[in-house]
Amino acid sequence: MITGSGLKSNDTYLFGSITMQIKLIPGxxxxxxxxxxxxxxxxxxxxxxxxxLGNSSGMPYTIHTNVFTQGxxxxxxxxxxxxxxxxxxxxxxxxxxxxxxxxxLVDSIxxxxxxxxxxTEINYPxxxxxxxxxxxxxxxxxxTQGGLVKTNWTLAPFSACFQNYxxxxxxxxxxxxxxxxxxxxxxxxxxxxxxxxQLSDTDYYQMEWIRQNYMIxxxxxxxxxxxxxxxxxxxxxxx
Numbered sequence: 001m002i003t004g005s006g007l008k009s010n011d012t013y014l015f016g017s018i019t020m021q022i023k024l025i026p027g028x029x030x031x032x033x034x035x036x037x038x039x040x041x042x043x044x045x046x047x048x049x050x051x052x053l054g055n056s057s058g059m060p061y062t063i064h065t066n067v068f069t070q071g072x073x074x075x076x077x078x079x080x081x082x083x084x085x086x087x088x089x090x091x092x093x094x095x096x097x098x099x100x101x102x103x104x105l106v107d108s109i110x111x112x113x114x115x116x117x118x119x120t121e122i123n124y125p126x127x128x129x130x131x132x133x134x135x136x137x138x139x140x141x142x143x144t145q146g147g148l149v150k151t152n153w154t155l156a157p158f159s160a161c162f163q164n165y166x167x168x169x170x171x172x173x174x175x176x177x178x179x180x181x182x183x184x185x186x187x188x189x190x191x192x193x194x195x196x197x198q199l200s201d202t203d204y205y206q207m208e209w210i211r212q213n214y215m216i217x218x219x220x221x222x223x224x225x226x227x228x229x230x231x232x233x234x235x236x237x238x239x
Contacts, residue, residue, distance in 0.1 A: 006135030009167065013038070014129045014181040015097050015190045016169020021090040022052075022134075023161040024061060029054035031140030031151030033064075034160040036093055038130040044071040046125035048102055050093050052086065053078075053143045054151075054158075061086050062216070065104050067114050069123035075231070077112050078217040083210060090163060097169075098196040099126055099182060101239070110199060110207040113239035122233050126182075129172040134162050199239060207239075 020036045032054035039047040047068035052061050063079040084091065084107070096103040102114040102125075116124040136158060140151040170181035170188065184191045199207065220234035 006133055006137075007162070009132040009165070011167065011169075011171045012129040012131050012173055013097075013167060013169040014126075014172040014178055015099060015188070016167060017094060017096050017190075018132050018169055019092055019094040019164075019166045020132075020134060020162055021092055021164040022086070023090045023163075024052055024086045025159050025161070026057075026087045028057045028152055028155055029158055030056050030144040030149040031138060032158050033137055033139045033143050035133065035135050035137070036095075036162075037133050038095060038097070039068075039133060040125075040128035040130045042071075046070070046128045046130060047073070048095050048097065048125065048130070050095060050104060052081070052160075053139075055144060056149055063106070063111070065112050067102065067125065069125050072123070074219060075114065076217060076219050076222075077215060079111055079210065079214045080216050081214075083214055090161070096190075096196070097125075098190040100193060100197040103199070109210065110203050111210050113199065113207070115233070115237075115239060117233060117236060119232065122231070127178060129175070129178065132165070132167065134165075136160050204239070 018038060022034065022036060024034060034052040035049065037047060037049045039045055045068060049064065049066040051064040053064050055061055061081040063081050065077050066073050067075045092107050094105040096105060100116055103110050104112040116126065138151055141147045172178060172181050181188065182191065190196055220230050223230040
């Protein structure tokens, strides 16, 4: 049980599969964010986010995903978690991170892909080792209905349950070991382009079903709606 605090993995990774089982607790959690994410250190950090935005009682949770490269994020995609109940027990949340793409999975079903492009204008997190983190924190300036619903502190403490953390990943304790995680060999399974360079047909159709029915925000569409230039990857095949 974690109440208002966080955990950090002992190892630092570059590529692999990182999974955490999480059970959200029913009740009014508005203004809070339950997180499972990877992050490097420093102001120009890389980060891959799996976040669950708190709700008012009876409202569905929002799954919030994001990618930071060199300290720059703003690549959010959000989903209403109504194809399953994140409070009915522990569910598996996985970040699959390869040299070709990042895939977010809920109970082994992909919901999002962020590709690496051979384009120097599109950054991809593949050079900085990251630790895994889990936490629960206050973000009532944006978490629930864009910050309209604030944290009700009379309901504290807020809690979430985490268990069975698993990292099948390349341990990369410092920058000098980055190259070994990118070497193409059988031990580095994540470098197999035939398996991890693109989704299988089954995974693709499962993801498309979730995205068509439950995605509520996409940063590429959001940029157009606000008359802003969309990031370059938005005009390219996403997966």
